[in-house]
Amino acid sequence: MTKRYELNELIRSDNFIDGKWVVSAGGKRFDVTDPATGKVIAQVADSHAADARAATDAAARAFPAWRDTLPKDRAAVLHRWHALMVENADALGRLISLEQGKPFAEGRGEVMYGASYVAWFADEATRIYGDIIPQQQRGKRMSAIKEPIGIVAAITPWNFPLAMIARKIAPALAAGCTVVGKPAEDTPLTALALVMLAHEAGVPAGVLNLISASRDNAVPAVADWLADSRVRKITFTGSTPVGKYLARESAGTLKKLSLELGGNAPFIVFDDADVDAAVTGLLAAKFRNGGQTCVCPNRVYVQSGVYERFADLLTTRVAALKVAPATDPAAQIGPMINARAIDKIARHVDDAVSRGARVLTGGKRLPELGPTYYAPTVLADATPEMQLSCEETFGPVVPLFRFDDEAQAIHAANDTPFGLASYFYSQDVRRIDRVARQLEAGIVGINEGALASEAAPFGGVKESGYGREGSKYGLDDYLSIKYLCQGGLE
Numbered sequence: 390m391t392k393r394y395e396l397n398e399l400i401r402s403d404n405f406i407d408g409k410w411v412v413s414a415g416g417k418r419f420d421v422t423d424p425a426t427g428k429v430i431a432q433v434a435d436s437h438a439a440d441a442r443a444a445t446d447a448a449a450r451a452f453p454a455w456r457d458t459l460p461k462d463r464a465a466v467l468h469r470w471h472a473l474m475v476e477n478a479d480a481l482g483r484l485i486s487l488e489q490g491k492p493f494a495e496g497r498g499e500v501m502y503g504a505s506y507v508a509w510f511a512d513e514a515t516r517i518y519g520d521i522i523p524q525q526q527r528g529k530r531m532s533a534i535k536e537p538i539g540i541v542a543a544i545t546p547w548n549f550p551l552a553m554i555a556r557k558i559a560p561a562l563a564a565g566c567t568v569v570g571k572p573a574e575d576t577p578l579t580a581l582a583l584v585m586l587a588h589e590a591g592v593p594a595g596v597l598n599l600i601s602a603s604r605d606n607a608v609p610a611v612a613d614w615l616a617d618s619r620v621r622k623i624t625f626t627g628s629t630p631v632g633k634y635l636a637r638e639s640a641g642t643l644k645k646l647s648l649e650l651g652g653n654a655p656f657i658v659f660d661d662a663d664v665d666a667a668v669t670g671l672l673a674a675k676f677r678n679g680g681q682t683c684v685c686p687n688r689v690y691v692q693s694g695v696y697e698r699f700a701d702l703l704t705t706r707v708a709a710l711k712v713a714p715a716t717d718p719a720a721q722i723g724p725m726i727n728a729r730a731i732d733k734i735a736r737h738v739d740d741a742v743s744r745g746a747r748v749l750t751g752g753k754r755l756p757e758l759g760p761t762y763y764a765p766t767v768l769a770d771a772t773p774e775m776q777l778s779c780e781e782t783f784g785p786v787v788p789l790f791r792f793d794d795e796a797q798a799i800h801a802a803n804d805t806p807f808g809l810a811s812y813f814y815s816q817d818v819r820r821i822d823r824v825a826r827q828l829e830a831g832i833v834g835i836n837e838g839a840l841a842s843e844a845a846p847f848g849g850v851k852e853s854g855y856g857r858e859g860s861k862y863g864l865d866d867y868l869s870i871k872y873l874c875q876g877g878l879e
């Protein structure tokens with residue numbers, strides 16, 4: 390029987406190093422707040438380089454034994470962790486809502502989504518095959534085996550406080566790596582709760598270590614990992630500028646990197662699309678987590694023939710979305726994560742309007758609900774000069790761009806340094822094949838708005854990063870290939 394916890398039993402405020410909850414070396418703490426109200430939920434460890442170093446020391450001590458466990462034993466631990474996550478999905482979902490602000494149904498959905506990666510990689514642990522290379526010379530046998538890369542440092546963002554860290558820890562542990570991790574400063578509580586459950590599932594001391602840090606102290610703490618040659622890999626999800634910084638700063642010890650970075654996803658609706666389905670797909674893709682997802686459509690290109698109808702249908706459905714605190718069971722969109730986030734959304738909308746965009750619905754803050762709420766917004770007549778065309782808005786704003794022909798839409802969609810997700814709607818099979826091949830993105834949704842799955846490779850191209858999470862490819866990022874050449878056999 391797996392244990393079910395109450396929400397308050399899952400709240401941990403210290404670092405988890407070498408199987409123990411410990412205060413930070415400097416004894417400092419920082420506040421974690423409810424984004425809806427600004428109320429302090431907990432005060433967690435504000436770690437510095439010394440704490441990062443202690444985590445690495447523990448991970449280094451634990452590595453040889455964990456590397457040598459049988460894959461089926463690592464799989465069993467991960468399956469127990471998965472079971473604990475599922476058993477505690479309600480409490481974890483509420484914790485996500487509390488510190489991140491997404492409605493409870495979405496918070497719970499995120500728990501199940503994150504847990505699905507743990508189950509997936511538990512099974513993948515037992516399928517880490519190598520190769521026997523066909524003989525090239527008499528008396529020599531050549532083979533390739535896969536080995537865990539070593540200590541992995543995992544650094545994650547605030548928008549999916551559970552799923553982002555679960556889909557890094559699970560493959561790392563499955564591969565036989567040990568982990569040091571740091572969740573985002575806005576949302577460390579869910580990650581700490583997850584680590585508590587991992588420990589209960591039987592992850593040995595030192596195999597998984599997590600420290601929290603304020604934004605300022607994250608820099609020296611992570612810098613210690615970047616400079617430490619014992620840390621062999623960085624897996625990061627977050628913004629592109631921080632990803633580039635990590636790549637630069639880890640070059641001194643030539644670490645392997647997986648970078649899941651920002652997007653600026655295009656969503657194209659062709660004249661031959663099923664317009665109702667396109668509106669439904671856009672709502673699913675755009676408004677999950679209030680538009681604060683890296684794969685959410687940021688630029689919506691609609692062909693002239695269906696532009697007005699699409700805009701009308703979309704506006705009606707967006708205007709009906711319920712904005713409310715995560716605790717309201719009817720909530721579809723909660724607060725944005727913080728003041729910086731809502732200021733960026735308002736800046737993007739104001740800039741668009743000043744350059745000629747028309748507000749079809751929304752376009753304003755909702756101070757009656759609180760300082761971090763923004764109305765779901767549809768803007769018509771968007772143009773490439775607007776800020777929201779060039780940068781991720783990361784909020785509930787849909788700008789509609791009009792286009793006339795396919796080549797124009799593809800050029801506009803690809804005219805960005807980013808290449809994470811992209812979407813298009815068309816019912817013409819030849820066009821589907823053409824457009825899918827031409828879009829510069831790691832992920833393409835074709836007549837579909839909900840793309841994420843543990844069985845699929847998730848990741849980007851261009852400045853959206855490299856590496857893939859999930860799928861049969863996901864373990865490769867945590868493994869290195871060793872070539873064995875045995876001679877003297879004849």
Ligand code: NAD
Pocket residue numbers: 544545546547548549553571572573574604607608611612626627628629631632634648649650651652682683684781809849
């Ligand atoms: P961010 O890059 O600001 O922060 C991400 C993490 O990096 C946090 O833990 C933060 O503390 C840490 N960090 C920031 N600066 C650092 C530094 N100088 N040294 C060490 N650590 C540092 O990103 P965010 O605002 O938390 O998240 C939003 C971004 O993440 C968006 O751009 C979004 O698209 C992206 N994202 C990408 C994916 C994906 O899979 N591609 C998924 C979710 C979010």
